[in-house]
Amino acid sequence: MTGNGTLRWFKSSYSDGGGNCVEVAYEAFHGYVGALRIRDSKNPTGPHLTVSPGAWGAFLKGTRTP
Known part of the structure; x- marks a missing residue:
């Protein structure tokens, strides 16, 4: 989180550029990433996933091509 309590979202480097984008934000606690939040860039105020x-x-390891 930033100093004002808002998350900094960034788009996946694998987004297709045509609007099908995933955005991720890191939520830090005491200098460590405590959670990651994932959302659809087309719906920034909609629901998001929170994962450790x-x-x-x-997940990333499982999506890599062997």
């Missing part, structure tokens, strides 16, 4: 850093790492 370990769960996010496992």
